[in-house]
Amino acid sequence: MNNFYNKTADEALKAINVTSGGLSSDQVNKRREVHGYNELIEGRKKTAFQVFFEQFKDFLVIILIAAALISAFLGKFESTVVILVVVIVNSILGTVQHLKAEQSLNSLKALSSPNAKVLRNGEKIEIPSRELIIGDIMYLDAGDYISADARIIESHSLQVNESSLTGESEGVNKITEVIKEENVAIGDRKNMVFSGSFVTYGRGIVLVTDIGMNTEVGKIANLLETAKERKTPLQIGLDSFGKKLAIIILAISAVIFGLNIFRGEPIIDAFMFAVSLAVAAIPEALSSIVTVVLALGTQKMAKENAIVRKLHAVESLGSISIICSDKTGTLTQNKMTVQKVFVDGKIIDHDELDHNTEIEKQLVLMSLLCNDAVTIENREIGDPTEIALVNLGEIYGLDELKIRKEYGRLQELPFDSDRKLMSTMHKISGKNLMITKGALDVLLDRSVKVENSKGIASLTEEIKEKIQHTNIEFSKNGLRVLAFAFKEIDENRKLELEDEKDLTFVGLIAMIDPPRVESTEAVENCIKAGIKPIMITGDHKITASAIAKQIGILKNQSEAMEGYELDSITDEELKNKVENISVYARVSPEHKIRIVRAWQEKGNVVAMTGDGVNDAPALKQADIGIAMGITGTEVAKDAASMVLTDDNFSTIVKAISHGRSIYENIRNSIKFLLSGNTAGILSVLYASIWALPVPFAPVHLLFINLVTDSLPAIAIGLEPHNPNIMQEKPRGADSPILDKAFNLEVVFEGLLIALVTMIAFHMGLKTADTITASTMAFSTLCLARLLHGFNCRSKESILRVGVFSNKYLWFAVILGYFLLILVLNFRPIMGIFEVTTLNFNQYSIVYGLSFMPLLLVQVYKLIFVKYTKEV
Numbered sequence: 001m002n003n004f005y006n007k008t009a010d011e012a013l014k015a016i017n018v019t020s021g022g023l024s025s026d027q028v029n030k031r032r033e034v035h036g037y038n039e040l041i042e043g044r045k046k047t048a049f050q051v052f053f054e055q056f057k058d059f060l061v062i063i064l065i066a067a068a069l070i071s072a073f074l075g076k077f078e079s080t081v082v083i084l085v086v087v088i089v090n091s092i093l094g095t096v097q098h099l100k101a102e103q104s105l106n107s108l109k110a111l112s113s114p115n116a117k118v119l120r121n122g123e124k125i126e127i128p129s130r131e132l133i134i135g136d137i138m139y140l141d142a143g144d145y146i147s148a149d150a151r152i153i154e155s156h157s158l159q160v161n162e163s164s165l166t167g168e169s170e171g172v173n174k175i176t177e178v179i180k181e182e183n184v185a186i187g188d189r190k191n192m193v194f195s196g197s198f199v200t201y202g203r204g205i206v207l208v209t210d211i212g213m214n215t216e217v218g219k220i221a222n223l224l225e226t227a228k229e230r231k232t233p234l235q236i237g238l239d240s241f242g243k244k245l246a247i248i249i250l251a252i253s254a255v256i257f258g259l260n261i262f263r264g265e266p267i268i269d270a271f272m273f274a275v276s277l278a279v280a281a282i283p284e285a286l287s288s289i290v291t292v293v294l295a296l297g298t299q300k301m302a303k304e305n306a307i308v309r310k311l312h313a314v315e316s317l318g319s320i321s322i323i324c325s326d327k328t329g330t331l332t333q334n335k336m337t338v339q340k341v342f343v344d345g346k347i348i349d350h351d352e353l354d355h356n357t358e359i360e361k362q363l364v365l366m367s368l369l370c371n372d373a374v375t376i377e378n379r380e381i382g383d384p385t386e387i388a389l390v391n392l393g394e395i396y397g398l399d400e401l402k403i404r405k406e407y408g409r410l411q412e413l414p415f416d417s418d419r420k421l422m423s424t425m426h427k428i429s430g431k432n433l434m435i436t437k438g439a440l441d442v443l444l445d446r447s448v449k450v451e452n453s454k455g456i457a458s459l460t461e462e463i464k465e466k467i468q469h470t471n472i473e474f475s476k477n478g479l480r481v482l483a484f485a486f487k488e489i490d491e492n493r494k495l496e497l498e499d500e501k502d503l504t505f506v507g508l509i510a511m512i513d514p515p516r517v518e519s520t521e522a523v524e525n526c527i528k529a530g531i532k533p534i535m536i537t538g539d540h541k542i543t544a545s546a547i548a549k550q551i552g553i554l555k556n557q558s559e560a561m562e563g564y565e566l567d568s569i570t571d572e573e574l575k576n577k578v579e580n581i582s583v584y585a586r587v588s589p590e591h592k593i594r595i596v597r598a599w600q601e602k603g604n605v606v607a608m609t610g611d612g613v614n615d616a617p618a619l620k621q622a623d624i625g626i627a628m629g630i631t632g633t634e635v636a637k638d639a640a641s642m643v644l645t646d647d648n649f650s651t652i653v654k655a656i657s658h659g660r661s662i663y664e665n666i667r668n669s670i671k672f673l674l675s676g677n678t679a680g681i682l683s684v685l686y687a688s689i690w691a692l693p694v695p696f697a698p699v700h701l702l703f704i705n706l707v708t709d710s711l712p713a714i715a716i717g718l719e720p721h722n723p724n725i726m727q728e729k730p731r732g733a734d735s736p737i738l739d740k741a742f743n744l745e746v747v748f749e750g751l752l753i754a755l756v757t758m759i760a761f762h763m764g765l766k767t768a769d770t771i772t773a774s775t776m777a778f779s780t781l782c783l784a785r786l787l788h789g790f791n792c793r794s795k796e797s798i799l800r801v802g803v804f805s806n807k808y809l810w811f812a813v814i815l816g817y818f819l820l821i822l823v824l825n826f827r828p829i830m831g832i833f834e835v836t837t838l839n840f841n842q843y844s845i846v847y848g849l850s851f852m853p854l855l856l857v858q859v860y861k862l863i864f865v866k867y868t869k870e871v
């Protein structure tokens, strides 16, 4: 019997040679040498060399290579060399961009890769799942991803979703008992868990039996394809725009080719020219610029605690008009402290409980027993709500571990946010007692008796009212209230959810969870930016409303709604009401999906936060699902497009402003490329129409488009964050990136650059020969386009955004200028570029004209663009 499901848990531990303290570091190292890391071997990554050669698959590059070959065939070796050099430089730039983007996306992936909790050297620690090894004792909680195959040692209502392996989406109840039959199907190996599944409920302790490619999922996966990042909507849009534009430009090139032949130019020259014009005009770099700028933008966001898991999220961030946020931990600090206690009909301050009074002591004991949190050497481990209870115990000198040892936990029904209850069973004074804690509204409905200092009495309407009244008073002050009850269970049988009824109510414990200091300002910024913040919480309506009012989310009490009210209205009714609701209280995760849908149907782009395993569907439904990095489960993180490493609402608002800036930068970068290309085309068209000599040699256009223009385009994409961007309204979800105003600016600015270029050309023709005129036109076009980069940085003048604030652009422009000077003055290259030496006057004309578009556009912006003061 080799299968672990045929062995008992003890036999499995023995077979793998593990003691109860888990593996030692020594054992881990030795085992790692034999078994390696816990990873599925992915399809081989592309080498830099492969990426480089892939650049040659580009349609335009193929045309260029064909042109180079034709030149060589006709004996024009100089042209061949130039074209090949330009193509190679362009491919090197493309490769560097690709690798840089890939590198930053990979480091993002590493930041959000899953972890596992294991017992090593007798201590419970968290490690990256990749480091799991056979023999590790692993702890599983609801929401954990399982990343190795393992035999179950302990199961507390452990339920696992194995749909990725078996296709079955219902959770499977896991057991510890041995399975006698051999050759049991995966779905029936109930005492095992498998890599690729996740815990939906309960908790367990398991022994890792297989890792990496030896796991069941590894066996079927064979070689996994390297997950390809899908193109973002923006990239898809730009690709299709680029294709349409390419067709138009190819047609124009064909016409110019015809015109030149008609004028008696040699076919090869006419052909070369048409090819260069096409290459100079078709903006084939658009999509790759978007990838680079998005990827580099995500790095910046990661530094500010927002890890983007799906690249398209960066674009959508700018369109978000609704943020649905959890309360606890996101808007509040999640640092809970008990303030008030209600027991025996009295409200008592947390530090004035009397331990000599039996019922008061009993309530504190119950709160320590029905509780999973611990504090070890000042380290607090567990749910902050439960930590608050442990800290309450400490005030009275009660040690949670000692007490839990004394009244050992026999069974448990773990907490879940749908039920809003948790129960544990203990042997106390010879009786099996189930202690239940949770939301008062749920617990009171299930209580029939009440315990006070005189004993147990029936729970009359009058007492119920008093309890509810106290609960409301606590909640009005923003306190989070937990209720406690118990029940005697006679037989020794398995606890079931149905047992949580006919309870005896004991008391309430109310704790404060102050709002995060940054929340108020972040909410204010949201509203200014045209984004509506909405609080969605499992907590009580009055508590939620109190906090929401403090931070500015709720203005009017009528804007708050409860989960049960949601249940009683249809989706259509919700759609009609949704705009008037800012706080949803006592909701279950499935309510979240309805709220997101209602907003989406009203045409909004919705962000939704979540942390629990049940939040995953809502996170997927939202346009941007945002998971909590600290308190969030692995399942929630996996479903989200963004993870907050600090769980903080204000980080979402910062991320949105980054998203808006990045989108704006991409737009500006595209504007730079398109207006420059337009200038090139217009100049050539002008010369063709007026039957002037051809203003540019093919190599000029190739040089500008493939070499000097690409670095400024990226530099514009890296423009520093615009602080004013959050004073604008969100961008419409389907408003095109290239709208009318944008196109108009592209044409106008292109025209301006073409104009100065042609003036330079005419002046050259008038005062000197064609080659000088061509040199002047080329220099002016190149320099004017470089300088135009400064115009494309922002809607506002550079004098207002800071002349030197984008150092990348300065570097790119200076480098481009240096290359131009090299081409104009370095003898060996001059011949190839068909340029001649310019005199002082001619240089002055070139410089003067090149600065004109920069000057004119800047003056226009200073006068006509509304200056938004920095916030």
Ligand code: ATP
Residues within 6 Å of the ligand: 326, 327, 328, 329, 383, 385, 386, 415, 416, 417, 418, 420, 421, 422, 437, 438, 439, 440, 480, 481, 482, 536, 537, 538, 539, 540
């Ligand atoms: P949010 O959804 O904003 O994070 P929340 O943390 O209050 O809010 P849940 O964790 O779903 O949401 O909790 C809902 C309710 O369940 C709480 O108001 C509380 O009454 C109860 N509750 C919370 N934690 C526990 C727990 N560990 N044991 C028992 N009951 C709990």
